[in-house]
Amino acid sequence: MQPKLTAKALCADKEIGKISKVIVDPLSHEISHVVVRELNGQGIERQVPIGQVQEVVSEEEIVLRCSPEGFGQFPVLERDQYVTIKEVEIAHLEDHLHVEPGEILVPLPRLEQGVPRRTFFTNMTHAIGTLIALPLVYPVLKYLMKPMFKPYDNAWFSVGNVKKVSKENIGFQFKFTRGFKEAFMPEQQIEKNIWVVKATPAVQKAVYEGNDRKFFDDKGDVIWVNKSNSPYIGYSGKCPHLGCGYKWRKTKNFPDGVFLCPCHLSIYDEAGKVIDGPAPRPLDVLPLQIDAGGEVKIIDVEYKAGVNNQIRLL
Numbered sequence: 001m002q003p004k005l006t007a008k009a010l011c012a013d014k015e016i017g018k019i020s021k022v023i024v025d026p027l028s029h030e031i032s033h034v035v036v037r038e039l040n041g042q043g044i045e046r047q048v049p050i051g052q053v054q055e056v057v058s059e060e061e062i063v064l065r066c067s068p069e070g071f072g073q074f075p076v077l078e079r080d081q082y083v084t085i086k087e088v089e090i091a092h093l094e095d096h097l098h099v100e101p102g103e104i105l106v107p108l109p110r111l112e113q114g115v116p117r118r119t120f121f122t123n124m125t126h127a128i129g130t131l132i133a134l135p136l137v138y139p140v141l142k143y144l145m146k147p148m149f150k151p152y153d154n155a156w157f158s159v160g161n162v163k164k165v166s167k168e169n170i171g172f173q174f175k176f177t178r179g180f181k182e183a184f185m186p187e188q189q190i191e192k193n194i195w196v197v198k199a200t201p202a203v204q205k206a207v208y209e210g211n212d213r214k215f216f217d218d219k220g221d222v223i224w225v226n227k228s229n230s231p232y233i234g235y236s237g238k239c240p241h242l243g244c245g246y247k248w249r250k251t252k253n254f255p256d257g258v259f260l261c262p263c264h265l266s267i268y269d270e271a272g273k274v275i276d277g278p279a280p281r282p283l284d285v286l287p288l289q290i291d292a293g294g295e296v297k298i299i300d301v302e303y304k305a306g307v308n309n310q311i312r313l314l
């Protein structure tokens with residue numbers, strides 16, 4: 001039986017508050033905490049680990065393992081460290097959990113906490129406004145954007161020394177800057193990143209399935225071949241779902257680490273394969289070579305996000 005949100009919470013036979021929210025582990029899809037709003041009139045919400053729920057008496061009532069005084073020791077909910085499941089897509093969660101009505105929270109990955117989500121939504125609103133205006137200015141844009149439709153430059157970028165990637169099957173992030181010219185605007189330097197994995201033979205096989213990976217220019221000519229037994233594999237720093245930046249993160253279910261995208265919680269293993277979440281394809285492997293001095297060089301290929309197949313954009 002699952003208690004309802006708004007169920008009474010008791011400590012040692014004394015009602016101390018009501019359940020106001022639940023917190024879900026995005027990887028296991030299990031409830032990790034219940035959030036209890038105190039009855040003290042100030043509306044303070046405390047997060048109680050699910051292990052501290054002694055008994056679910058009914059849908060309307062739960063008993064916690066604490067004294068009324070001890071309840072005050074549970075941490076206060078830091079609401080900005082969580083997003084609701086309306087803001088993220090967690091695959092299959094609804095098959096597993098039915099909590100109505102009220103908020104179900106998912107913790108932001110620790111690496112992403114502090115990133116102001118409001119900024120994201122503000123930018124999103126601007127983007128939607130731009131899209132609405134687009135048909136009106138299309139003829140002008142078409143003229144101005146002509147320079148963008150030029151062949152890929154296929155330039156190699158040095159991103160750092162391979163010695164930094166010491167451990168096998170662990171994601172290591174390299175940052176680099178590249179010039180980017182948007183239509184008639186002056187060229188700007190933008191910061192980008194890629195992830196490199198020092199791959200064991202098993203991971204090489206999972207990525208390349210025994211076949212060398214060819215990369216092509218806009219005319220269909222081969223510009224580079226990643227050997228299938230190459231020990232270093234580079235992935236584009238953009239999530240193939242909708243292009244967010246992702247991180248290497250150790251989790252309860254994946255203590256050795258996985259790539260985790262904070263936007264909609266896609267999870268990829270060290271071979272870039274999708275373990276969970278809405279991502280439509282594996283991480284995008286980049287052309288990569290290591291020069292004699294150990295410098296990692298990549299071609300900054302970019303593919304369209306949100307589609308099953310790789311459609312090259314850059």
Ligand code: FES
Pocket residue numbers: 239240241242243244261262263264265266277278279
């Ligand atoms: S952008 Fe949606 S999961 Fe990464």
